[in-house]
Amino acid sequence: MFNRLCIIGVGLIGGSIARAARSRGLAASIVGYGREQERQNLETAKRLGVIDEYFLDIVPALEGTDAVVVAVPVGAVESVFALLKPYWSNACVYSDVGSTKSNVIAAAERVFGVVPVNLVPAHPIAGAENSGVEAALPDLFLRRRLIITPLEHTEPAALNKIQIFWERIGSLVSVMSAEHHDAVLAATSHLPHLLAFALVDMLGRQDEQCEIFKYAAGGFRDFTRIASSDPTMWRDICTANKDQLIPLLHQLKTELDKIEQLLADNDGRRLFETFSYAKNARQRFLDQLEN
Structure with missing residues (x-):
């Protein structure tokens, strides 16, 4: 060719x-x-x-x-x-x-x-x-x-x-x-990488005083796998796409605030509904991958 x-x-x-x-x-x-x-x-x-x-x-x-x-x-x-x-x-x-x-x-x-x-x-x-x-x-x-x-x-x-x-x-x-690409990838790729980096950064700093990582199981390994990605590459990606990422981070903060309030209110019913919707949404994603 x-x-x-x-x-x-x-x-x-x-x-x-x-x-x-x-x-x-x-x-x-x-x-x-x-x-x-x-x-x-x-x-x-x-x-x-x-x-x-x-x-x-x-x-x-x-x-x-x-x-x-x-x-x-x-x-x-x-x-x-x-x-x-x-x-x-x-x-x-x-x-x-x-x-x-x-x-x-x-x-x-x-x-x-x-x-x-x-x-x-x-x-x-x-x-x-x-x-x-x-x-x-x-x-x-x-x-x-x-x-x-x-x-x-x-x-x-x-x-x-x-x-x-x-x-x-x-x-x-x-x-x-290009604009549509950047919006889609911000939500499906760039934001998940930010979350993985942020979680490991937070827990890693706590690990200086305790043994958090020693007792982490497979779920932690799977969720944080992408935090092993090249920091230089992902710094550049997140900086380049910040206009798409910042609004998503605001939405995520709102979602976390909602879950925090549900926990504080002992609202198990709405917490279950949130988890169930998320589980079903992820299954729809997996079904698309298979088709």
Whole structure:
């Protein structure tokens, strides 16, 4: 499908894209680009066969490339666009994998003046608590949602290439606006991560005086699994999507205040109703996953 695929940021997601593309024969050659401080990670990626070659200079990294995927934390996307700008090619298709899309589009507008027609913003809704190229998996995106957020002037041919690329990887592709994407992901992904980080932060500080974690059971492990995610990545995501997250946090505070009052009033009936509604709502979510 592509002659040469360049991955900028060969970590969990970028590395998994490379592994998936290789396993499905979607690129004749796959190269990685990173900064000097990422040399060891890039050497690991090459040793593991995730990429064929790596570069610390963007010029040779882009030579002969017809597809570029930017797989860096969302806070670093603008600097990558600035790096790419002098060498931007109309013969290449560009995409990203950022967990927020409005800020990626805004970053492109600041760098280029207008979002290039061959830049197709995208977000694979997949990941793991582990980070780094050693955690990369060829089937990370298999049967997982992939959202593309094109603009009105996005080149149809570029959009089609990115959509086909992800479909051949095995993703379930949807197309929507960046604003709608950010609102949906704030509720279903970004807020849960905030909650997990906040709970473990609170209990971890108490653990300095007592043995809370020693007696935590499977429920705590399952609920807080995502607090093992990369702090830098999630700091950038939450900061970038704060306009969507802050109203949700206010709603959550209201819900917690309601439950606190039900406990104070010994109102077991309404507490049961709240828990039952939540249980049924989650079951509807699980039923959707199976269909």
